[in-house]
Amino acid sequence: MNFITIDKNDWAAGIDQLKKTYLVFGPVQDENGCQIKPLAPDVQPEMGAPATVMSPKSVLFPQTEKILTATLDESSKDHHIMKPVDKNDTPRAVLGIRPYDAKAVQLVKLNFDNPDYKDPYWCDAYDITTFVGVGVNRPGPCDFSTSAGCGPFSEQGLDVLMADLDDRYLAKVLTPKGEAWAAACGFDTPADTAESQTLFDILQKEAEKQINTAISTDNLAQKTILDLYEAPFWDDVAFSCINCGTCTFVCPTCWCFDIQDETKHQTAVRFRNWDSCMSPLFTHHASGHNPRESKIHRVRQRFMHKLKYFLDKYDQGIMCVGCGRCVASCPVNIDIREVCNLMNDYQKDK
């Protein structure tokens, strides 16, 4: 475990250096708030920016992505035969990712990289991406990450964890990818390990103290799926929901997608796009039958997937990292913390 110290006066030059070999993503602010985006050559990441409105999941899982293509021109020898599209395999570095978002990548990985199938688009992007996180010194009011399996200084899923010390960053290099990133930036001033770790521990404690909202998940595993599914509170939970899907779009762990074909002239392209379990079309059969026909079904599906199905399927905790984006963005104030606690406390009447 190496610590390096980075003077903020040297930061911009290091990032410019990095851009020669990496595709660099970082927080930038525009009319849509703060987002993690690919940085234009003359743009520096706004490291002190507030939490991003959208999670950075699109770095590995773009909102719309070409996956296959074919020519429909029958005079061509390989017409109607699908081929993979060209991919950009330049290494990527994501700067300023929050620790809970890096943990979310690890949860999403369970879906896209499993013993039966590997999603080549997500997995290839993951393999070439380096996550450089910054500890959250001042967590926001909706942050409940400490009770959702990570926290403001969690190292899970990160290649580098940096602490912002006003005039400098103290960076804990966690993986070989992190070492390669530091070398590409030319950051190589070592810091004392014991001293640095003590500083990290203090900052972590300070940050965690500021998080005063929590979920309880300790009883979820022992309840049966059917008991929770049939619990009486789903009508109330779903009552105000307008099925807008905002929660699923801002969520760092929502991975559901749709596959659609488009044609232009003689070229067919198969895309995948983010989809949402809040949409009735998501499960609508061609026959007209819809197994999740009401919004109660759909709201229940979202919470049951995150807090029960995922837990039971993988035994790796819940599919939520406590970033609080869905809480902050929901137009009707549905709060996953309340729903989680309802589920955790639920006792079926005997």
Place this chain on the structure above:
Amino acid sequence: MENPYMPYPVRIDNIEVATEDKSLKTFTFVFLNPGDEEKFAYKAGQFAELSIPGVGEIPIGIASSPVEKGFVKFTVFRTGVVTTHLHNMKKGDIMGIRGPLGNWYPWEKLENKNVVIIGGGFAFTTLRSSIVYMLDPANRSKFKNIDVVYGARSPGMLLYREELFEWEKREDINMHITVDGTDDPEWKYHKGFVPQVVEQNAPAADKDTYAIVCGPPIMIKFTQPALTKLGYQDNQIIMSLENRMKCGIGMCGRCNIGKELVCKDGPVFTLEEINQTPKEY
């Protein structure tokens, strides 16, 4: 790394109208690349994504049987964008097949057992695959009695009619073909709904008998009590489910019933398993 979204290119080798109302057609495909047929090795009960570039994909049960070589066959009901397009395609056209996908009927568990196959309407495709598999001379001795209850609205709506009537003549399979109704005076098989024919003709359960049920929701709903009456336990009733699917490999997230993904953990489940999940199918 194999790309699970890449279909194998195939050519439509034959198209047959399967029912009198022309709403179902049976498509026979041959693989363009000789090695792909081997890679597509499947078991009866599995499905595949039929993949038409520029139009889309649909999950369809494989109607041909693993013992039939040189082609794969699918019987498709015309209902949405992709199936309508497919119905308008012609012999010789090129498209793709992605799979095989999902699990299959539990063939190892069914060895040395009596098997009762119950199907209705156009949900008979993977059941046809299963029957052809079991009747193959290399396999028939692995199974004890085979009973088949298959019903459709009318004689002209029965799939694979010629095969059905051939099987009817055989000694090693008990066919119970039925139609909801017909005014054909020559009709010599059952008349009546599948659940009632099951109750009257299917063998009573013992520990060595399993039922495989595949059909429209209404048929399944009324067949369950008939089987229970005959003594079948929930773990002796094997069902194949369908749900809207896209990826077919358990990633896109829409086809789940509880924590089970119909496309990957299914589509074949026992009734005992289904009873543990929300009824979202």
